[in-house]
Each structure stands twice: as C-alpha cells, then as structure tokens.
Amino acid sequence: MTLRLSCGGHKARLSCAVMLKLHRHSLVAAAFAVIAFLLLYAGAGETKPFSAWRWMDIIAEGGMAAMAGLWFVMTLSSRPGGLVTRLLAGGLAAIMLGSCADCLDEFFRVDKAASWDNWLEALVPFGMLVLTAGIYYWRQEQFMLNDHLAKRERLFRQHRAFDRLTQLADAAYLRHQIRLEQERDPSGQCALVLLDIDGFHRINREHGAREGDRVLQAVGHMLLLNLRNEDLLCRYAGDRFALLLPGLGDAGARALAQHLCDMVARMRHHGPHGPLPVSLRFASEAAHGDAEGLLARLSAAIDGAGQPAARPQQTVPAQ
C-alpha cells in the first residue's frame, strides 16, 4: 500500500535525481567502457583518412549507439534497483557498446585477422537477448503491480490522473471510467457512491493541514482494504472520495458504503495530540446518465447530509 506513483512536476524531478544517484556505479562503468573502446580502437587500429569515411554508416551506427545510450539512462533514472532493472539496463548498455564498436570501425582500420573486433560487435545481439529476458521479467512484475493497483485504476492507465497525496485517481479519471463502464455494459447495474469526512475543515483548522493530509491518506488506505477487486476508488476533490461499484444495485451499494463508514469510524487515527476521531457520511445513486450531472447531484446530496439538523432561526434562501 505504500506504492508510490509520483509523476510529473517537482516530485518527478526529485525522484529522477535520487534514482540516478542510486545507479551511479552503472553509469560510471558505462562511461568508462565507452572511453576504453575509443582508446582500444585508437591504439590497435590505424586512422582512416577523412575521404574514406562513409557518412551513412557513421550516422546509422552512431545514432543507434546514442539512442541505446539514452534509453539506458532513461531506464536507470526511472526504476529502483533489482533484477529487472539490471537486465533492462545491462541489455541496453551492451547494445550501446556493440553499436559504438561498429561505429568506431568507420574511423579506424582494424586488422581483419584479429577477431576481438567481431566479438565486440557481437555485443549487439547479446544485448538484445539480455533485454528480452529483462522484458520477460518486467512483464511479470507488471502483472503483480496491476493486481496491486486494480482498485485504483481499473483496466486503464493514465499516469497524469493520479493525486499525489493519496495516490488515488482524480475526478477527471472517474468521469472517464463512468463513461467506459456505461459503454461496456449499458444495461448492467453499477452504483456510484460519494464519501465525505465529517468536519474535515475543523481537523485542518485545529490540527494543521499536515494532519489533515495524514487523515486523508489513512482513510484512503482503509477504504481500499475493504473493496472488491473490480471496484474503483478515486479522490474526487478535497476530503471527498468517490467509489464506482460495477455490478452492484442500490441496496448493495448502500450496504457496502455503510460498512465502509463503520470501518472508518472504528479506525483509530493517532494525531499529534492523541487519538483523532474520524467519521464518514455517504450518498449513493445508480451510475446512469451524464457523469457530470450525476456527480453534481451526489455532491449536493452529501452537502445536505452534512448540515446539522435544521435550526429554527435558519431562513430559507430566496432562490
């Protein structure tokens, strides 16, 4: 549940720098290998005259080496360590070095009797084999992550739609999912539930915004733990969560929402000044019709549910 999907903006830049630092030995080793290749060819071969350079070959082979090098750095900058990263990066590094050797061939004439030149160029197919193994394991890793993320994203991935604080999808993603669900099964049952934290603004005022953020994260985790695999949990906005429940009718959705409210009420959240009671209220409706209108209706319903019982002196607004 502590999976991070931080993307875009400052946080991505931060994690990019952290990742590159983590892999600095691999990066330094690759840079040294490229320099060593250059020195080897310069030392062992004789320089070709400028007129003998074949530009098409230089551009094609040099470009391949540069691209493979770029992929190598991009892979390392985006992944934590581990077998999959080692295989992917190792394969790309081998392809880069093999293409480098191929390209250096164009500048230096090497004795054809020496086979080391051919061996170095054979790094390209070898690198492809390693890369293939890496992609195979990456696929397995991805299946596990999909399992993990099932309740957050439901068969569609859009990394920009994730909220940084709770790692849940946002309202635009929810609207998209409602439409997808309606297209997938127009006659089927599907319920939409909004959940709102009671008095969240008071928690923020009295305990600070950082504590408010911790409450949001705790509630998000609690909700995720109590959902089916096919359900989708989103952070609608502020302290309001949304649940898309395919296959559930009105009664089923209400029962589930009530269960979630009970679970959150029994959760013990520890604030800086002792336990902090957290409770939820909900509004639910069948997920039919225009997504925006549906969400606006539910939002109004949950606002109404949050008002204290009608006060005698309260006047009704004119319109």
Added chain:
Amino acid sequence: MIRYTLPDEATIPACGLPWHFLDYALQREALPAAIARGTGMPGDGSAPLPGTLVSPQQCLQLLTNTLRELDSADTSFMLGQHLLPGADPALTLALRRAGSLLHVLEILCRWPARLLPLLRPRLHVADGQAVLYWTDSHGAPSLRAALVEMHMTAVVSLARWLGGQRLPWRFCFNRARPRHIEQHEVHLGGELRFDCQLDAMLLDPALLVQPWPDAGAVEGAAVLAGVSESGAAASLVDALYDYLLAEVRCNPTLEGASAAFGISPSTLKRHLARCGTHFVAELDQVRTHVALYLFQSRRADNEAVADYLGFHDAANFRRSFKRWTGLTPALLRASLAT
C-alpha cells in the same frame, strides 16, 4: 488628493500572505528555490525575517511559481482554505471575535490591503440580496481565475469555521465552465454559474446578520477600535475603481481622474500600463458593474440605465454595452432571469 500604492512598492508583510503560499508549497514537497525565485523570499525554505516586506508583484510571482510547480487543480482552493483569518495580529483577532458574517465582511472590505492585498472584496447589500464581488487589485489577468477561487474559498471556509455551518452561497464566475468543476463543488458548493460578467458570491441578507455561536461581539468591537488605519492605502487600480464608481454618472475622464490623484494624465497612463490595464478598460468595467446592478436589482430598462450613466440615448448605450461585455442588454437580462 487620493492616496494609492503601486504594484512594485513593498507593502505586504512577508510573514503574511507570501509565507502562507511558500509554506503550503513546501508542505507539498516543492523545491524552495524554484518557488522563491524572483519573489524576494528566502530560497532555502526558511521563514522570512519579521518586518520584511514584499511587493504585490513579487507576491503574484510567488503565486505563479507555486501554481506552476505544484501543477494541481486544487492548489488555489487549498491556499484559500487557510488564507483567513490571516496573519495581521489585530485584524486576525477582530475576525475571530466577529459576531456575525456581516462583521467579518465589513472588516475584510475595510482593510483589504492588510488582509487580502491581491483581490479586493466589495460588499453590496440591496433588494433582498447580499452580493460580495471581487475586483483585481494589481492587474493580474493570467492569475485571475486562481485568485478568485482562492478568495471565494477563503470567505466560505472562514464563515463555515466561525459560524459552524455551511451557508447556502451562490456563486457567479466571469469565466467559462472549467474542467476541474469538482473542486468548486467540494470547496465552495453546488450553486455555480459560469459565463457571468462578474465574480461574485450571493447570499440571503438574513444570514449575514444571524448571530454566530460563541462570538465575542463586544470584545470584537473593542479590538476593532484599537486597529490603526495605517498601511491602508489602496492599490492604484482599487483607488481608481472607487473614484470611477463615485463619478460614474458624470462621464469621468482621464484628465479628471489624474487631477484627483494629483498626477499628470501621462503618469496615470504609465502607472496603469504597468498594472496591465488602461483607463478606458477600468471605466468600462465600472460601468458594466453599475449596469448589471441596475438590471438585476432595479429591473431597469435600457433608457433608464443609459440616462443614469450619462448616455445620449438607449441605442448608444446598447452598442457600448455590447462592446464591454460581448452581450446585448436584452441577452444579458434573459440570462439573469434564468
């Protein structure tokens, strides 16, 4: 002679609004150097020294940086949640002790430069409707939407906190319907209208004066009596709005306005250009607001409004109104009626 301040004059205490922006960005794990660039705030994420002042321009730059670095639809609303009661010691206390929403709004409208230096609240109560509308204090058209979201959230959130309940506000926005409508629903409420000519919040006036629980109205009045008027000079754009509103019936001119401000017409022109606006745009805005008020509250027709604003005839007014708002008066009246 009318006093005013310009956007590059350091008038805002750095510990107030600017630190509020910076602190929020740091909570959201932004890099302090990127947020503080070009704003006169410390770039290492530490709080500014007490007594430091920054200019409105730097404060707007800080907001621009924060919005860009956090790149999230809820930033303006979250900044608004805790914008009030603010950091001005005397006024913060006065706000917390206010006896009703009307007291709060009166304090906000009387000391905007110390509480809300970037967007000016204006309260208008008439004909069974309280209207709190917002005008730009320093000319920041690109930040207008975010500023409006932030300031509306600030008032809603303060009223909800002090009054203990959500009020049935209705909201008008001078912009097209945004994509992040959910933020408006959660932070403001469901009664939203877009493509209006005004950024305004509407409420039943009876709710303005409804006394709040555990308020210390007497104490609040005592605190207010001690608040000095110092530092209360309005921004140039605000002061010009006030001047034009007072003179709107007498066809105000650039020459007349510059005389009232004690500067030459070319200096006023230059100052306004630095705020990203010009005299005619400001005059048109005031006339639009007055015409809207007459249409809405007084059910006035074109002749009456044309006469009030000093136009020769209704046809002339109709043409001008179309130029100000893009709508004919008839179309606008139809949209007000729905």
